[in-house]
Amino acid sequence: MGSQGNSWADQWGSQNDVVEEDFGKKGKSSGKKMEKVSAVASASFGKAKSAAAVGADKAKAAAVVGAKKVKSGTSSGFNWIKDKCQKK
Structure with a gap:
């Protein structure tokens, strides 16, 4: 496969001088x-x-609003658990 035809360098090597001049x-x-x-x-x-x-x-702004929602949700969740544990 490698011995058939010209290599890439053989095909394009002579063009380098023209490209540099242009x-x-x-x-x-x-x-x-x-x-x-x-x-x-x-x-x-x-x-x-x-x-x-x-x-x-x-x-x-969206991140700040989201963080506030997470904080209030977490706080209300802990309070709910606290209330459930104190009733027993």
């Missing part, structure tokens, strides 16, 4: 594009950050 040429002209992409990404990040903050606040 990358060098594109690097200079794509700087402006990267600035635009960076600006759009930072604006999107700001929106995502504010949405996450709102979501975190909602989650925190």
Whole structure:
């Protein structure tokens, strides 16, 4: 199986020089594009950050309410057990 055909390195190895040359040429002209992409990404990040903050606040509020319910339920459960044990 390994001896049949060219290996991956044989097929794609000669392309490396072309890719490096193309990358060098594109690097200079794509700087402006990267600035635009960076600006759009930072604006999107700001929106995502504010949405996450709102979501975190909602989650925190729900956790606090849930913790209060658990605490009051536990307290009433212990009081119920205490009342049942004292009647005997």
